[in-house]
Amino acid sequence: xxxxxxxxxxxxxxxxxxxxxxxxxxxxxxxxxxxxxxxxxxxxxxxxxxxxxxxxxxxxxxxxxxxxxxxxxxxxxxxxxxxxxxxxxxxxxxxxxxxxxxxxxxxxxxxxxxxxxxxxxxxxxxxxxxxxxxxxxxxxxxxxxxxxxxxxx
Numbered sequence: 001x002x003x004x005x006x007x008x009x010x011x012x013x014x015x016x017x018x019x020x021x022x023x024x025x026x027x028x029x030x031x032x033x034x035x036x037x038x039x040x041x042x043x044x045x046x047x048x049x050x051x052x053x054x055x056x057x058x059x060x061x062x063x064x065x066x067x068x069x070x071x072x073x074x075x076x077x078x079x080x081x082x083x084x085x086x087x088x089x090x091x092x093x094x095x096x097x098x099x100x101x102x103x104x105x106x107x108x109x110x111x112x113x114x115x116x117x118x119x120x121x122x123x124x125x126x127x128x129x130x131x132x133x134x135x136x137x138x139x140x141x142x143x144x145x146x147x148x149x150x151x152x153x
Contacts, residue, residue, distance in 0.1 A: 039095035041081035044072045050084055060109030061087060063135030067107065067115070070139040079152055091142075093151055105145060107138070117141055119149075 051065035064087065071077055082091045091105040103121035110116055115138050118130040133141045146152055 039081075039097055040083045041092065041095045042083055044068060044077055044082070047082055047084060047089070048072060054087060058109065058111070059113040060111070060115060060135065063113065063115055063138055064089060064107070064109050066135070067138045067142065071142070074139070074143075076143075076146060076152065080146075105142075107142075115141075117145060119145070 048065065048068045051061065051068050055062040055065040068089065071080060079093065080091055081093070081095045082089055084090070085106075087109050089107040091107065092102060096102055103119065106118045106120050108116045108118065110132065114132050114134055116130060116132045118128050120128055122128060131141060
């Protein structure tokens with residue numbers, strides 16, 4: 001005897017145990033806010049709050065807080081978008097949903113108090129542009145990077 005197959009719509013479920021049991025319709029599930037995809041990037045004020053909470057842990061995290069505050073006060077604030085990955089700050093030109101394959105500037109706090117700037121535009125590590133700077137030169141380095149890549153006119 002051939003096996004019967006049934007196709008259910010997204011709004012149906014079977015409730016009977018007998019073969020051929022009728023499917024009962026159920027209300028369509030409405031995705032909650034947590035199910036809605038949103039940008040990975042976050043407001044600068046939220047990033048500042050993160051780094052404020054981490055700043056006492058090390059001099060380099062305090063430097064990251066100062067850098068984020070400098071960006072917030074600068075002309076770049078409206079045109080740069082960022083997210084954190086652990087304690088690293090990832091910067092792009094527009095809000096993004098899935099940044100894994102997207103070129104971005106990754107700014108990392110180092111254990112010696114300096115910050116590393118790395119432009120991740122390839123998976124080949126030794127081909128990525130990178131610079132390490134003293135904490136007090138972080139915003140200057142960011143501004144030069146933006147200028148070199150013509151991110152702003």
